[in-house]
Amino acid sequence: MSTRRPDHVHIREVGPRDGFQNEPERIATDDKIRLINALGRAGFKRIEVASFVRPDVIPQLSDGVQVLDRVDVPDDVSLMVLVPNSKGLDNALKMRHRFHEVAVFVSASETHNKKNVNRTVDETMADNDVMVGRIKAEGLNCAAVIATSFGCPYEGRIDLKRVLDLAERFAEAGATEVGFGDTTGIANPAYAGEFFTAALERLPGVEVTAHFHNTRGQGLANAFAALEAGCASFESSFGELGGCPVPAGSTGNIATEDLVSMFHEMGVATGLSLPAIIEAAREAQSVLGRTLTSHSIIAGPVTWPSSIA
Template structure:
């Protein structure tokens, strides 16, 4: 991997961020055409070779609900990533946790989730927020007892397409309840792309202050074109952990029209130009995203797929 010092990068101490790739789960689940298991495996292997240390691989949801993820166990068994890559699975409820723990040897991290919006939670998993959080207490204890890394995700943290603004206090209260159940990482999801940089700055400053000792992760969608700006605002507010998806894959099935996550390669390109260390090989990330584009047979919306990385000519 080649490290380049850009003329417009931030001077002073180098900042380091951690990026989790969510394309193989969060990205692919919204694709209408069934993606072959071997294509998923090839993409995950390529992402692992690009230096990603954390990849969201699969979800233990009912196959009739999300058929695209029905081959999750086969994907987990088939991938060949470096030994230092942490494989994450998403679990919706206690039944999903039972199924996941039956394959405990195939992953290192489990993520539980809830929507901060009551309406979105009902439409997404057909439960109230309280029902979900009641289940979380028991699931969290089981995950911790198994010695698995436990993360939590709060969807619609920055706004709900059905209810409108979501109070910051409600989101942070849910985050504290997850932390009390044993979660060591809290991810805040801009599920339908309703955040803006000013609010991201205030929100992540408050989250970092209120949740000491917990890894704070930003998960932005680019539905309205503000994803990278929001990531920058979160970075400046003290967030050092991000989730993104190769090729800008993804979206939210509830409601329609919610487009993908920020592209991993675009996020990394921005950070590298700013002098922020990601530990990732941008060329390999772009190659993986282009392979995903070829597999899907349609043009993806990542800018780096088209433009490639920034290359500065040597000074004359």
């Protein structure tokens, strides 16, 4: 048994942003709010709910202001918004009273960054340095996200040192959390274990977050490897919603309900209600009108005799 395995973890639900963003059909604002409220009832203390990107780029998320304004979750739930640049941060800050964390991001892969936000990594990081400072000055938490941390189809494996240098730069600017994203589902558990061992060693005092996709079914194996390396912070998406706009075929994030099932069965506490998450995912399924790819949504939680009344 791993001595570095944490006995409890934090899970941020990112479906309402990272998941919904990839849905081709517009989801009604009322439906989004109902689903976010259901997630709040499931016990999440961190939910990513909106993105302040240009509405013509991602029309699906153009109702961020309304979502933030009307969402109704317990007071201790920390809502996160994602901003791609200073303009996005300006817009987000108009709703300053309605959220608690801001995510900024860059791709470790130069090519992926260019395709995703049409800027070089240096240009993005220069803007990020300023944004992180502003976010901190506002008294908000800043969670930096490094996309393609485990490699990308255009450039292959990204040098680990390069990824951790970016992480350290974010931390020096004032980010309290750095999330490492497996944007195109290219990580494997052997590398994930090595990666998080190195990241946790290199970033003392920073919350190190694992953000895996389940593109090739290995997402939970990667999450387990990260956990064994000592990682105690994860992001996932209810119903296995999500993916990445580029390249095509980059399917969903890891399913929150499958991740929570795995952790609970291992005796790792999450503070979450698995049945309530499954209920929210089933509601998402009916809102979206298609079968989602999460497994627990079909099987339900593991039933042990003691849990059968």
